[in-house]
Amino acid sequence: FFEKGKPTKDIWYYEHPYPAGQKSYNKTNPIRIEEFEAEKKWWKKRKASEFAWKVSVKEIIEAGYNLDQKNPHSADTGPGDPDELLQQFQELQTQVDATRNQLKAELAKSLGGK
Known part of the structure; x- marks a missing residue:
C-alpha cells in the first residue's frame, strides 16, 4: 500500500x-x-x-x-528433499511406462496385431 x-x-x-x-x-x-x-x-x-x-x-x-x-x-517449505522427489518421480515414471505398455497392447489387440 x-x-x-x-x-x-x-x-x-x-x-x-x-x-x-x-x-x-x-x-x-x-x-x-x-x-x-x-x-x-x-x-x-x-x-x-x-x-x-x-x-x-x-x-x-x-x-x-x-x-x-x-x-x-x-x-x-520449498520443493522438498531432492532424494524423495527423485524417488517419487521414478515411481510415477514406472506407472506411466506400465500404462503406456497396457495401452499399446490394447491398441495392438484391437487393430488385429498391427
Missing part, C-alpha cells in the same frame, strides 16, 4: 487469506466485498501480523525494485 502526499519510506503488504475450504478465486467463485473486512479493520491500526508486513524502500531497491515480496511470516 502506498500513501499520497509524502515520500514513501516503507511499503505495507497484506496477504488476503482465502475463506475456509477455498483454494482460489475465479469467474464462478469471485472475491466478495464482505471478505475485505479484515483488511479494512487492519488499515486503521496497521501492524505486522501473519498476514501483514512492511518492507523498507531500501530493501525494495536492493531487490532491484521488485515489489513481489514474499510474506516473511509464512513457512516456505
Whole structure:
C-alpha cells in the first residue's frame, strides 16, 4: 500500500487469506466485498501480523525494485528433499511406462496385431 502526499519510506503488504475450504478465486467463485473486512479493520491500526508486513524502500531497491515480496511470516517449505522427489518421480515414471505398455497392447489387440 502506498500513501499520497509524502515520500514513501516503507511499503505495507497484506496477504488476503482465502475463506475456509477455498483454494482460489475465479469467474464462478469471485472475491466478495464482505471478505475485505479484515483488511479494512487492519488499515486503521496497521501492524505486522501473519498476514501483514512492511518492507523498507531500501530493501525494495536492493531487490532491484521488485515489489513481489514474499510474506516473511509464512513457512516456505520449498520443493522438498531432492532424494524423495527423485524417488517419487521414478515411481510415477514406472506407472506411466506400465500404462503406456497396457495401452499399446490394447491398441495392438484391437487393430488385429498391427
